Amino acid sequence: MALGAAVGCLSVLVPAAVFDLLLHPAPEVFGLRLPEHRGIRWYPLAAPPLLFALGWLIVWAGRLQLAMAVRLLGPSPAERLAAAELRAERLLERNRLARELHDSIGHALTVTVIQAGAARVVDDPEFVARALEVIEETGRQAMEDLERTLVLLRETRDGVGADGAPGSADAVATERPGLDQVPALLDTARSAGSPVEAWIEVPTAHLPGVRSREGYRIVQEGVTNALKYAPGEPITVRIALHDGLLELRCANALVPAAARATPRRGGKGLRGIRERAALLGGEASAGAESGQRVLAVRMPLRSGA
Structure with a gap:
């Protein structure tokens, strides 16, 4: 003045x-x-x-x-730091929502396309009926996943839950599928025409909820990639505990690029898997190994382990 x-x-x-x-x-x-x-x-x-x-x-x-x-x-250093943390938190939330949509909707669309294509080619009324049943169940599950994601999106936008109560995102998160739902996921892959062998050596009831949910999404992404890029080829899944680490492994036959029904592109799914593993203190790798394409993830059962 x-x-x-x-x-x-x-x-x-x-x-x-x-x-x-x-x-x-x-x-x-x-x-x-x-x-x-x-x-x-x-x-x-x-x-x-x-x-x-x-x-x-x-x-x-x-x-x-x-x-x-x-x-x-202007804002104090503490206020600027708080604003930066809020922006980072919102960015992480948007990334999490994008991963949820990619994993759930991407898997549902992949299974639906494969089942519909097989039903069109195979002249077997029983097979067609089974394919339609799988398509219906997969679509219903995708709609539930989409509804959960939209609830999280509304909470992120408004700062409160869909019912007006703060913190309802935690309640929504607990409704997401965990590793106990992996057998149903593998049944869907089998119905799509891919033989699946699975070894689940984890007492899923005793796993931390967030690791069970993120582990399910990781396995889902691995199975989806196998169905998309190597349809009809055998898939092996192994879930085990070793030295306090949750180990997830998904492998399928390595199909040459010229023989793939769907060319590889983007890599958003693998990037999302690495982000999920890193946020939980673990690591993820994907690549060719002994004629197979292997996705391997290791993450501790507890933060900081």
């Missing part, structure tokens, strides 16, 4: 002084009478520098006021 008042006063006084320098024979500037030098009126020559100085003073005073306002009236 003091700087603004000073600049305002100078903005009035300097133009008045320039007017006196240009028009009065014996001007006074700020109350001081200016002498002549050997009868020469040099005062008008001082008018342009004064106006130029006033212009620069106004510009730099404005910049200084802006800097002072940001420093004195």
Whole structure:
């Protein structure tokens, strides 16, 4: 305020002084009478520098006021840190929602396309009926997953749950499928025409909920990739505990690129798996191994393990 008042006063006084320098024979500037030098009126020559100085003073005073306002009236370092943490949290939430949609809807569409294509080719009423049943069940499960994701999306947008109560995302998360639902997932893959061998050596009832849910999504993504890029080929799944680590392994025959029904592209699913594993303190790898494409994930049962 003091700087603004000073600049305002100078903005009035300097133009008045320039007017006196240009028009009065014996001007006074700020109350001081200016002498002549050997009868020469040099005062008008001082008018342009004064106006130029006033212009620069106004510009730099404005910049200084802006800097002072940001420093004195802007958010504190703690508030800026809190805002950055909130932005990061919202970004993580959006990424989680994107992964949920990719995993659940992507799996449902893959199974639906495979079943519909097989039902169109195979001339067997019993097989067609079974395919339609799988398509119906898969679509119903996808609709439930989509509804859960939309609830989370509304909570993320509004800051409260769909029922108006904060924290309902936790209740929604507990409804997501866990590793105990893997047998049903594998039955869907078998119905799509891919032989599946599974070894589930984990007491799923004693697993932490978040690891069970994320483990299910990881296995689902592995099975979906096998159905999409190697349809009809055998799939092996192994879920076990070893030295306090939850180990997930999904393998399928390595099909040459020229023989694939669907070319590989994107890699969003594998990136999502790595993100899931990293958030839980684990690691994920995917690649060719002994003629198979293997997805392997290891993550601790407890945070910080």
